[in-house]
Amino acid sequence: MTPLLLGALAVLFAGPAPWVLAHWPGLRRTPRAAMLLWQSVALAAVLAAVGAGLSLFTSHAWRETPGAVGALIAGVALAVTFLVVGRLLLSGHRVGTTLRALRRRHLAQLDLIAHTERGARVVEHDVPVAYCVPGMRGVRVVVSAGALSRLGDDEVAAVLAHEHAHLRARHDLVLEAFSVLHRAFPAWVASRAALGEVQVLVEVLADRAAARSAGSLPLARALVAMASGRAPQAALAVSTASSGALVDRVQLLKDREPRRAQTVGLLVAAAAVLALPTAFVVLPWLGSLT
Amino acid sequence: MDVLWSAEGDAMLTVREVHGELAAQRDIAYTTVMTVMDRLAKKALVEQEKDGRAYRYRARASRGAMTAELMRDTLSDFGSGSRESALVAFVEEASSEDIAALKQALAELSDS
Numbered sequence: 570m571t572p573l574l575l576g577a578l579a580v581l582f583a584g585p586a587p588w589v590l591a592h593w594p595g596l597r598r599t600p601r602a603a604m605l606l607w608q609s610v611a612l613a614a615v616l617a618a619v620g621a622g623l624s625l626f627t628s629h630a631w632r633e634t635p636g637a638v639g640a641l642i643a644g645v646a647l648a649v650t651f652l653v654v655g656r657l658l659l660s661g662h663r664v665g666t667t668l669r670a671l672r673r674r675h676l677a678q679l680d681l682i683a684h685t686e687r688g689a690r691v692v693e694h695d696v697p698v699a700y701c702v703p704g705m706r707g708v709r710v711v712v713s714a715g716a717l718s719r720l721g722d723d724e725v726a727a728v729l730a731h732e733h734a735h736l737r738a739r740h741d742l743v744l745e746a747f748s749v750l751h752r753a754f755p756a757w758v759a760s761r762a763a764l765g766e767v768q769v770l771v772e773v774l775a776d777r778a779a780a781r782s783a784g785s786l787p788l789a790r791a792l793v794a795m796a797s798g799r800a801p802q803a804a805l806a807v808s809t810a811s812s813g814a815l816v817d818r819v820q821l822l823k824d825r826e827p828r829r830a831q832t833v834g835l836l837v838a839a840a841a842v843l844a845l846p847t848a849f850v851v852l853p854w855l856g857s858l859t
Numbered sequence: 860m861d862v863l864w865s866a867e868g869d870a871m872l873t874v875r876e877v878h879g880e881l882a883a884q885r886d887i888a889y890t891t892v893m894t895v896m897d898r899l900a901k902k903a904l905v906e907q908e909k910d911g912r913a914y915r916y917r918a919r920a921s922r923g924a925m926t927a928e929l930m931r932d933t934l935s936d937f938g939s940g941s942r943e944s945a946l947v948a949f950v951e952e953a954s955s956e957d958i959a960a961l962k963q964a965l966a967e968l969s970d971s
Contacts, residue, residue, distance in 0.1 A: 617906075667922045671936070671945035676927045677902045682922055696886075699949035700937070713930070728949055737946050742942070779864040793961045815953055818962040834900050 571802060571854040572628060575621035578846050582614035587759035589766035591600055591766045597821060598771040599828050602835035604743065607767055609839040611750060614758070615657065622650030625852050631858065658755035664745060672704050679709060690730055692718065697798035701732040703741035710736070719798055724791035727783035740771040769814045774778075785822040790821055871908055871915035 587610065590596060596603040625646035629639040684692040689710040697716035702709045710732040718724060736740070747767045753758040779788050790804070796815055896916050902909040904925075908915045920928065929954040937948045953961065 604917070610955075668945050670967065673900075675932065675945065677904060678925060681904060682926045682929065692930065693928060694926055696930060696934070696939075698930070698933060700933065700946045702946055731949060741947060742947055744947070748944075789965050793958075793965045795950045796961055797958050813957065813960075815950060815957055816964050819961055819968060823968045855908040 571850060572621050572625035574850050575617045575624060575846070578850070579614055579617035579621055580843070582610050582617060583758035585768075586610050586614075587763045588693065591759070595831070596766075596835075597769065597773050598824055598826075599832045599835060600616065600770045600777065602832045602839070604767065604774070605771070606835045606839040606842070607728035607763060608743070608746075609842045611763060612659065613842045613846065615653075615750075616843075618653055619650055620846075620851055620854075621644050622653065626650065627854075627858060649843065656660065656753045657749065661749045662692065662751055664850060665751045668745065669704070669752055672702055675702055676704075676707050676709065679711065683711065686717075687725070689732075695736070697795050699728045699732060700733050703736060703739070708736050715798065716795060719794050720791055721787070723783065723787040725739045727779050727788035728791050728795075730783045731775045731779035734775040735771070737773065738778075740775065743767060744771060769817070772818060773821055776822060789819050789822050798815075871906075871910075871917040873910070873913045873915055874912070877916070 576821050582642050587607075590603075590607065592611070596606075623646075625642045629643040679692070680691055685691070692711060692713045694713045695715040697710045697713055699716050700848065702711065704772070710729060712725070712728065714739050716728070720728065743762075744767065747760070747764045750758075751764045754760055764776075776788060873894045874896055875891070875895065881887050881892060896905065896907075897915075898912075899905045901917065903921055906917045906919050908917075919925075927958050933946060936944055936946050937951060946951070
Protein backbone atom coordinates (compact mmCIF):
# COMPACT_ATOMS: atom_id res chain seq x y z
CA MET A 570 0.00 0.00 0.00
CA THR A 571 2.81 2.43 0.93
CA PRO A 572 4.46 2.49 -2.53
CA LEU A 573 1.11 3.11 -4.18
CA LEU A 574 0.28 5.99 -1.83
CA LEU A 575 3.68 7.61 -2.21
CA GLY A 576 3.57 7.10 -5.96
CA ALA A 577 0.20 8.81 -6.12
CA LEU A 578 1.53 11.69 -4.00
CA ALA A 579 4.58 12.05 -6.24
CA VAL A 580 2.37 12.27 -9.32
CA LEU A 581 0.07 14.75 -7.58
CA PHE A 582 2.93 17.04 -6.49
CA ALA A 583 4.74 16.79 -9.81
CA GLY A 584 1.78 17.36 -12.13
CA PRO A 585 -1.61 18.67 -10.99
CA ALA A 586 -0.39 20.63 -7.95
CA PRO A 587 2.11 22.83 -9.83
CA TRP A 588 -0.42 23.25 -12.61
CA VAL A 589 -3.01 24.58 -10.18
CA LEU A 590 -0.49 26.85 -8.46
CA ALA A 591 0.72 28.24 -11.79
CA HIS A 592 -2.83 29.06 -12.86
CA TRP A 593 -3.71 30.93 -9.69
CA PRO A 594 -2.63 34.53 -10.27
CA GLY A 595 -3.82 35.61 -6.82
CA LEU A 596 -0.88 33.69 -5.42
CA ARG A 597 1.42 36.49 -6.53
CA ARG A 598 -0.23 38.80 -4.00
CA THR A 599 1.45 36.91 -1.19
CA PRO A 600 4.80 36.20 -2.83
CA ARG A 601 6.73 35.08 0.21
CA ALA A 602 4.20 32.45 1.32
CA ALA A 603 3.65 31.37 -2.29
CA MET A 604 7.37 30.87 -2.74
CA LEU A 605 7.49 28.70 0.36
CA LEU A 606 4.60 26.60 -0.91
CA TRP A 607 6.30 26.12 -4.29
CA GLN A 608 9.46 24.98 -2.58
CA SER A 609 7.73 22.52 -0.30
CA VAL A 610 5.62 21.07 -3.14
CA ALA A 611 8.77 20.55 -5.21
CA LEU A 612 10.60 18.96 -2.29
CA ALA A 613 7.59 16.78 -1.46
CA ALA A 614 7.39 15.57 -5.07
CA VAL A 615 11.03 14.50 -5.07
CA LEU A 616 10.80 12.86 -1.63
CA ALA A 617 7.57 11.04 -2.49
CA ALA A 618 9.04 9.71 -5.73
CA VAL A 619 12.16 8.44 -3.98
CA GLY A 620 10.07 7.08 -1.10
CA ALA A 621 7.77 5.22 -3.49
CA GLY A 622 10.71 3.50 -5.12
CA LEU A 623 12.38 2.58 -1.86
CA SER A 624 9.20 1.31 -0.20
CA LEU A 625 8.39 -0.82 -3.25
CA PHE A 626 11.87 -2.26 -2.95
CA THR A 627 11.56 -3.01 0.76
CA SER A 628 8.04 -4.44 0.47
CA HIS A 629 9.38 -7.12 -1.87
CA ALA A 630 12.95 -7.59 -0.71
CA TRP A 631 12.27 -7.61 3.05
CA ARG A 632 10.21 -10.80 2.94
CA GLU A 633 11.47 -14.16 4.11
CA THR A 634 11.17 -15.71 0.65
CA PRO A 635 11.09 -13.00 -2.03
CA GLY A 636 10.53 -15.31 -5.01
CA ALA A 637 11.58 -14.56 -8.58
CA VAL A 638 8.86 -11.99 -9.36
CA GLY A 639 9.36 -10.25 -6.03
CA ALA A 640 13.10 -10.03 -6.58
CA LEU A 641 12.55 -8.65 -10.07
CA ILE A 642 10.16 -5.96 -8.83
CA ALA A 643 12.52 -5.06 -6.00
CA GLY A 644 15.40 -4.78 -8.44
CA VAL A 645 13.50 -2.62 -10.89
CA ALA A 646 12.21 -0.38 -8.07
CA LEU A 647 15.71 0.16 -6.75
CA ALA A 648 17.09 0.85 -10.24
CA VAL A 649 14.40 3.42 -11.01
CA THR A 650 14.98 5.12 -7.67
CA PHE A 651 18.70 5.37 -8.34
CA LEU A 652 17.94 6.70 -11.81
CA VAL A 653 15.78 9.50 -10.39
CA VAL A 654 18.34 10.44 -7.74
CA GLY A 655 21.15 10.17 -10.27
CA ARG A 656 19.40 12.45 -12.73
CA LEU A 657 18.87 15.04 -10.02
CA LEU A 658 22.49 14.96 -8.91
CA LEU A 659 23.77 15.09 -12.48
CA SER A 660 21.47 17.97 -13.33
CA GLY A 661 22.51 19.81 -10.18
CA HIS A 662 26.14 19.40 -11.07
CA ARG A 663 25.63 20.52 -14.67
CA VAL A 664 23.53 23.57 -13.83
CA GLY A 665 25.88 24.57 -11.02
CA THR A 666 29.06 24.37 -13.06
CA THR A 667 27.49 26.04 -16.11
CA LEU A 668 26.20 28.97 -14.10
CA ARG A 669 29.45 29.43 -12.18
CA ALA A 670 31.50 29.38 -15.38
CA LEU A 671 29.18 31.86 -17.12
CA ARG A 672 29.22 34.21 -14.15
CA ARG A 673 32.98 34.04 -13.74
CA ARG A 674 33.50 34.87 -17.41
CA HIS A 675 30.94 37.64 -17.22
CA LEU A 676 32.58 39.20 -14.15
CA ALA A 677 36.05 39.12 -15.70
CA GLN A 678 34.85 41.05 -18.75
CA LEU A 679 32.57 43.31 -16.78
CA ASP A 680 35.28 44.44 -14.40
CA LEU A 681 37.50 45.41 -17.32
CA ILE A 682 35.02 47.58 -19.14
CA ALA A 683 32.68 48.96 -16.47
CA HIS A 684 33.15 51.85 -14.08
CA THR A 685 31.55 52.21 -10.67
CA GLU A 686 28.83 54.73 -10.01
CA ARG A 687 26.34 54.84 -7.12
CA GLY A 688 27.44 51.42 -5.94
CA ALA A 689 26.69 49.81 -9.28
CA ARG A 690 28.74 48.83 -12.30
CA VAL A 691 27.96 51.02 -15.28
CA VAL A 692 28.41 49.66 -18.80
CA GLU A 693 28.67 52.20 -21.62
CA HIS A 694 25.90 50.92 -23.85
CA ASP A 695 22.70 52.43 -25.23
CA VAL A 696 20.37 49.50 -24.66
CA PRO A 697 18.74 50.07 -21.26
CA VAL A 698 19.40 47.07 -19.05
CA ALA A 699 19.77 46.46 -15.36
CA TYR A 700 20.65 43.15 -13.78
CA CYS A 701 22.64 41.54 -11.06
CA VAL A 702 25.34 38.91 -11.20
CA PRO A 703 24.71 36.66 -8.22
CA GLY A 704 27.10 34.17 -6.72
CA MET A 705 29.20 33.26 -3.73
CA ARG A 706 31.87 35.86 -4.37
CA GLY A 707 31.96 39.01 -6.39
CA VAL A 708 28.31 39.90 -6.70
CA ARG A 709 27.59 42.93 -8.88
CA VAL A 710 24.67 45.15 -9.70
CA VAL A 711 24.98 46.30 -13.30
CA VAL A 712 23.20 49.08 -15.17
CA SER A 713 23.85 50.34 -18.68
CA ALA A 714 24.45 53.98 -19.52
CA GLY A 715 21.30 53.74 -21.66
CA ALA A 716 19.31 52.89 -18.54
CA LEU A 717 20.81 55.75 -16.52
CA SER A 718 20.04 58.26 -19.24
CA ARG A 719 16.40 57.15 -19.48
CA LEU A 720 15.69 57.09 -15.75
CA GLY A 721 15.37 59.83 -13.16
CA ASP A 722 17.34 59.74 -9.93
CA ASP A 723 14.56 58.22 -7.84
CA GLU A 724 13.91 55.64 -10.56
CA VAL A 725 17.56 54.60 -10.64
CA ALA A 726 17.43 54.26 -6.86
CA ALA A 727 14.40 51.99 -7.18
CA VAL A 728 16.13 49.79 -9.78
CA LEU A 729 19.24 49.47 -7.64
CA ALA A 730 17.16 48.66 -4.55
CA HIS A 731 15.38 45.95 -6.55
CA GLU A 732 18.66 44.35 -7.63
CA HIS A 733 20.19 44.59 -4.16
CA ALA A 734 17.10 42.85 -2.78
CA HIS A 735 17.74 39.93 -5.17
CA LEU A 736 21.31 39.63 -3.98
CA ARG A 737 20.50 40.02 -0.29
CA ALA A 738 17.78 37.35 -0.36
CA ARG A 739 19.90 34.98 -2.49
CA HIS A 740 17.05 34.59 -4.97
CA ASP A 741 19.53 33.01 -7.36
CA LEU A 742 19.65 29.89 -5.17
CA VAL A 743 15.89 29.36 -5.44
CA LEU A 744 16.04 29.88 -9.19
CA GLU A 745 18.98 27.51 -9.43
CA ALA A 746 17.15 24.78 -7.51
CA PHE A 747 14.12 25.00 -9.78
CA SER A 748 16.40 25.09 -12.83
CA VAL A 749 17.94 21.85 -11.61
CA LEU A 750 14.51 20.24 -11.32
CA HIS A 751 13.53 21.50 -14.74
CA ARG A 752 16.73 20.18 -16.30
CA ALA A 753 16.36 16.80 -14.63
CA PHE A 754 12.70 16.15 -15.49
CA PRO A 755 11.80 18.48 -18.33
CA ALA A 756 8.96 16.80 -20.12
CA TRP A 757 6.83 14.73 -17.81
CA VAL A 758 6.41 16.97 -14.79
CA ALA A 759 5.18 20.54 -14.62
CA SER A 760 8.69 21.86 -13.93
CA ARG A 761 8.51 24.46 -16.70
CA ALA A 762 5.48 26.07 -15.09
CA ALA A 763 7.16 25.89 -11.69
CA LEU A 764 10.35 27.57 -12.88
CA GLY A 765 8.41 30.27 -14.73
CA GLU A 766 6.23 31.07 -11.77
CA VAL A 767 9.10 31.11 -9.30
CA GLN A 768 10.93 33.52 -11.61
CA VAL A 769 7.95 35.88 -11.40
CA LEU A 770 7.64 35.51 -7.61
CA VAL A 771 11.28 36.39 -7.14
CA GLU A 772 10.72 39.59 -9.12
CA VAL A 773 7.61 40.44 -7.12
CA LEU A 774 9.55 39.97 -3.87
CA ALA A 775 12.36 42.23 -5.06
CA ASP A 776 9.78 44.76 -6.28
CA ARG A 777 8.23 44.88 -2.81
CA ALA A 778 11.58 45.44 -1.15
CA ALA A 779 12.40 48.20 -3.63
CA ALA A 780 8.98 49.82 -3.26
CA ARG A 781 9.45 49.95 0.50
CA SER A 782 12.74 51.81 0.29
CA ALA A 783 12.37 53.79 -2.93
CA GLY A 784 8.62 54.14 -3.40
CA SER A 785 6.32 52.15 -5.66
CA LEU A 786 5.69 54.90 -8.20
CA PRO A 787 9.35 55.45 -9.15
CA LEU A 788 9.77 51.69 -9.39
CA ALA A 789 6.73 51.31 -11.65
CA ARG A 790 7.94 54.17 -13.86
CA ALA A 791 11.36 52.53 -14.08
CA LEU A 792 9.80 49.17 -15.03
CA VAL A 793 7.78 50.72 -17.82
CA ALA A 794 10.65 52.86 -19.10
CA MET A 795 13.08 49.95 -19.17
CA ALA A 796 10.61 47.61 -20.88
CA SER A 797 9.74 50.21 -23.54
CA GLY A 798 13.40 50.94 -24.22
CA ARG A 799 14.12 47.34 -25.10
CA ALA A 800 11.11 46.91 -27.37
CA PRO A 801 12.92 46.82 -30.76
CA GLN A 802 14.91 43.79 -29.65
CA ALA A 803 11.86 42.04 -28.29
CA ALA A 804 10.20 42.26 -31.69
CA LEU A 805 13.02 40.26 -33.23
CA ALA A 806 13.43 37.68 -30.53
CA VAL A 807 11.16 34.69 -30.19
CA SER A 808 9.01 35.66 -27.25
CA THR A 809 9.61 33.14 -24.50
CA ALA A 810 8.96 35.49 -21.59
CA SER A 811 5.88 34.80 -19.56
CA SER A 812 3.76 37.46 -21.17
CA GLY A 813 1.79 39.64 -18.85
CA ALA A 814 4.07 39.07 -15.87
CA LEU A 815 5.45 42.59 -16.18
CA VAL A 816 1.97 44.09 -16.26
CA ASP A 817 1.14 42.00 -13.24
CA ARG A 818 4.17 43.34 -11.41
CA VAL A 819 3.08 46.93 -11.96
CA GLN A 820 -0.47 46.13 -10.86
CA LEU A 821 0.81 44.31 -7.78
CA LEU A 822 2.65 47.47 -6.72
CA LYS A 823 -0.75 49.06 -6.22
CA ASP A 824 -1.88 46.17 -4.03
CA ARG A 825 -0.85 46.97 -0.48
CA GLU A 826 -3.29 44.88 1.54
CA PRO A 827 -1.54 42.40 3.80
CA ARG A 828 -3.89 39.44 2.98
CA ARG A 829 -3.21 37.62 6.21
CA ALA A 830 -5.75 34.82 5.61
CA GLN A 831 -4.17 33.82 2.32
CA THR A 832 -0.68 34.00 3.78
CA VAL A 833 -1.59 31.79 6.73
CA GLY A 834 -3.46 29.37 4.46
CA LEU A 835 -0.47 29.01 2.16
CA LEU A 836 1.96 28.54 5.03
CA VAL A 837 -0.25 25.82 6.53
CA ALA A 838 -0.48 24.17 3.11
CA ALA A 839 3.30 24.36 2.69
CA ALA A 840 3.85 22.67 6.04
CA ALA A 841 1.10 20.10 5.45
CA VAL A 842 2.48 19.07 2.06
CA LEU A 843 5.66 17.95 3.78
CA ALA A 844 4.39 16.91 7.20
CA LEU A 845 1.27 14.86 6.40
CA PRO A 846 2.84 12.32 4.03
CA THR A 847 5.74 11.98 6.46
CA ALA A 848 3.48 11.34 9.45
CA PHE A 849 0.88 9.08 7.84
CA VAL A 850 2.84 7.22 5.17
CA VAL A 851 6.57 7.37 5.71
CA LEU A 852 6.75 6.88 9.48
CA PRO A 853 4.47 3.80 9.53
CA TRP A 854 6.49 2.32 6.68
CA LEU A 855 9.81 2.92 8.45
CA GLY A 856 8.26 1.50 11.63
CA SER A 857 7.23 -1.65 9.78
CA LEU A 858 10.80 -2.27 8.64
CA THR A 859 12.22 -2.75 12.11
CA MET B 860 44.60 47.93 -15.83
CA ASP B 861 42.24 48.58 -18.66
CA VAL B 862 43.22 52.27 -18.70
CA LEU B 863 46.28 51.17 -20.54
CA TRP B 864 44.46 48.75 -22.79
CA SER B 865 42.32 51.36 -24.41
CA ALA B 866 45.21 53.85 -24.52
CA GLU B 867 47.34 51.71 -26.79
CA GLY B 868 46.57 51.03 -30.40
CA ASP B 869 47.28 47.73 -32.08
CA ALA B 870 50.82 47.40 -30.73
CA MET B 871 51.82 44.55 -28.46
CA LEU B 872 53.46 45.59 -25.20
CA THR B 873 55.83 43.81 -22.88
CA VAL B 874 55.21 43.64 -19.16
CA ARG B 875 58.07 46.12 -18.69
CA GLU B 876 56.40 48.69 -20.92
CA VAL B 877 53.06 48.24 -19.19
CA HIS B 878 54.73 48.56 -15.82
CA GLY B 879 56.55 51.70 -16.90
CA GLU B 880 53.29 53.29 -17.94
CA LEU B 881 51.54 52.35 -14.69
CA ALA B 882 54.42 53.19 -12.36
CA ALA B 883 54.25 56.77 -13.58
CA GLN B 884 50.78 57.04 -12.03
CA ARG B 885 51.13 54.99 -8.88
CA ASP B 886 53.39 52.72 -6.93
CA ILE B 887 53.07 49.20 -8.33
CA ALA B 888 55.38 46.22 -8.33
CA TYR B 889 56.65 44.75 -11.58
CA THR B 890 55.67 41.24 -10.50
CA THR B 891 52.11 42.40 -9.80
CA VAL B 892 51.77 43.60 -13.37
CA MET B 893 53.24 40.35 -14.62
CA THR B 894 50.80 38.26 -12.57
CA VAL B 895 47.80 40.29 -13.67
CA MET B 896 48.80 40.07 -17.33
CA ASP B 897 49.21 36.33 -17.04
CA ARG B 898 45.80 35.99 -15.43
CA LEU B 899 44.15 38.11 -18.10
CA ALA B 900 45.78 35.96 -20.76
CA LYS B 901 44.44 32.82 -19.10
CA LYS B 902 40.95 34.29 -19.20
CA ALA B 903 41.50 35.01 -22.90
CA LEU B 904 40.91 38.71 -22.37
CA VAL B 905 44.34 39.59 -23.75
CA GLU B 906 46.45 37.95 -26.43
CA GLN B 907 49.85 36.68 -25.43
CA GLU B 908 52.77 36.27 -27.82
CA LYS B 909 56.28 35.08 -27.10
CA ASP B 910 58.96 37.51 -28.17
CA GLY B 911 62.40 36.21 -27.32
CA ARG B 912 62.50 35.66 -23.59
CA ALA B 913 59.64 38.02 -22.78
CA TYR B 914 55.94 37.93 -23.58
CA ARG B 915 54.12 40.67 -25.42
CA TYR B 916 50.50 41.43 -24.75
CA ARG B 917 47.59 43.04 -26.58
CA ALA B 918 43.93 43.40 -25.67
CA ARG B 919 41.91 40.79 -27.55
CA ALA B 920 39.28 43.36 -28.42
CA SER B 921 38.87 47.10 -28.04
CA ARG B 922 36.92 48.37 -25.08
CA GLY B 923 33.91 49.12 -27.28
CA ALA B 924 33.97 45.69 -28.91
CA MET B 925 34.23 44.00 -25.55
CA THR B 926 31.31 46.04 -24.23
CA ALA B 927 29.19 45.08 -27.23
CA GLU B 928 30.13 41.44 -26.77
CA LEU B 929 29.24 41.52 -23.08
CA MET B 930 25.88 43.12 -23.79
CA ARG B 931 25.12 40.58 -26.50
CA ASP B 932 25.81 37.76 -24.07
CA THR B 933 23.74 39.48 -21.41
CA LEU B 934 20.73 40.01 -23.63
CA SER B 935 20.84 36.45 -24.93
CA ASP B 936 20.97 35.24 -21.33
CA PHE B 937 17.82 37.24 -20.56
CA GLY B 938 16.10 35.88 -23.65
CA SER B 939 16.86 32.28 -22.75
CA GLY B 940 13.44 31.86 -21.17
CA SER B 941 13.09 28.38 -19.78
CA ARG B 942 16.82 27.69 -19.65
CA GLU B 943 18.69 28.41 -16.45
CA SER B 944 19.87 31.97 -16.31
CA ALA B 945 23.23 33.16 -15.03
CA LEU B 946 22.01 36.71 -14.50
CA VAL B 947 18.88 38.12 -12.93
CA ALA B 948 17.30 40.79 -15.13
CA PHE B 949 15.25 43.75 -13.93
CA VAL B 950 12.72 43.40 -16.75
CA GLU B 951 12.29 40.61 -19.22
CA GLU B 952 11.50 41.19 -22.86
CA ALA B 953 8.13 42.72 -23.53
CA SER B 954 5.94 42.74 -26.62
CA SER B 955 4.30 45.94 -27.85
CA GLU B 956 0.92 44.84 -26.42
CA ASP B 957 2.62 44.30 -23.07
CA ILE B 958 4.03 47.81 -23.17
CA ALA B 959 0.64 49.32 -23.93
CA ALA B 960 -0.81 47.38 -20.99
CA LEU B 961 2.12 48.46 -18.84
CA LYS B 962 1.50 52.14 -19.55
CA GLN B 963 -2.15 51.63 -18.71
CA ALA B 964 -1.22 49.97 -15.40
CA LEU B 965 1.22 52.75 -14.60
CA ALA B 966 -1.46 55.37 -15.24
CA GLU B 967 -3.80 53.56 -12.85
CA LEU B 968 -1.08 53.40 -10.22
CA SER B 969 -0.36 57.13 -10.56
CA ASP B 970 -4.04 57.98 -10.14
CA SER B 971 -4.59 55.93 -7.03
